[in-house]
Amino acid sequence: MNKTKLGKIIITFALIVGAVVSVAVDWNATHLFNPDWHAHAKFHDALMLLLLCGVTALGVWQLWRKSAEPDVAIKIACLIVVAFWLPFFYITWLIPGTSLLATEGVSELVLHVGGMNVYPNVVIAGTLLLLTTVGYFLTRVEKQNG
């Protein structure tokens, strides 16, 4: 298997896992069907999930379709992952009042590293961004080596 194909497989994995994990985590009573949530908040969560699934399908299609510009397709697929998962690192600073936890006070899975709280969703975001970066560079290796 050449490195370009391996890189594309890794980017595809990051795209699909991101969508699957997001739906698996939100499509339940803690988020989308949480009776304490405002109906419009549920609407926006559903909108986000469906948009993510659609954009993920678009990214996978871009990656694997026959294209005169495969490099552009790879960049688009990578940027989809970056666009969705990078905000996990700054949303709570950008918009006061937001939280990485759906239920405050439940923190057994929050890691404490060097005095900092590391939330599991941020770990997932970081992992998927790392995978995408690795996948992207693998697609570049053969091009750089001619």
Place this chain on the structure above:
Amino acid sequence: MLHPGGSDAGLTSGLLHPVFGLDHLLAMVSVGVVSSQLGGKNIWRVPLTFVLAMGFGGALGVGQIPLPLAEYGIAVSVVFLGAGITVANKETSARLITACVMFFGAFHGHAHGVEIPQSVSPLLYTLGFLISTATLHIFGVVIGEVATMKGFLLRGLRVVGVAVAAAGVFFLLKSIGIIA
């Protein structure tokens, strides 16, 4: 999305479980490295076999169906895969490696399944540890691929394989009770 606790905590617990057990972590990354050394379609076939076997073992574990000598199986898998990193190449029998990976994957899955927290969804927990396992395989494949770019990296990787096998021997002795 995602919060710890509640009905979705199963996914998070499952995702984190393989990462925080050194024996699981070493075995899963090693599966990726070995599959990369075998090359060709084995790069995805071997890890996929491990993930499927884990799913089977995990189902047994979630159902609390016993799998004899599972702890020993996990330790031996680390020894085997460490040795695999040291010696495997494109001429190595992919069928033998795949069969062994299938055998050992069931032990790892069983260990995850029996340790499922009572408050979580078995389906999401299983999905979590399978995704995490596949991710660790990918990192292993990438390590293997990067190592092929430079001779000294490949030689270094072979030495790492010896260290992984030694860690497996340590896990085995600990399981048997020779080391406290």
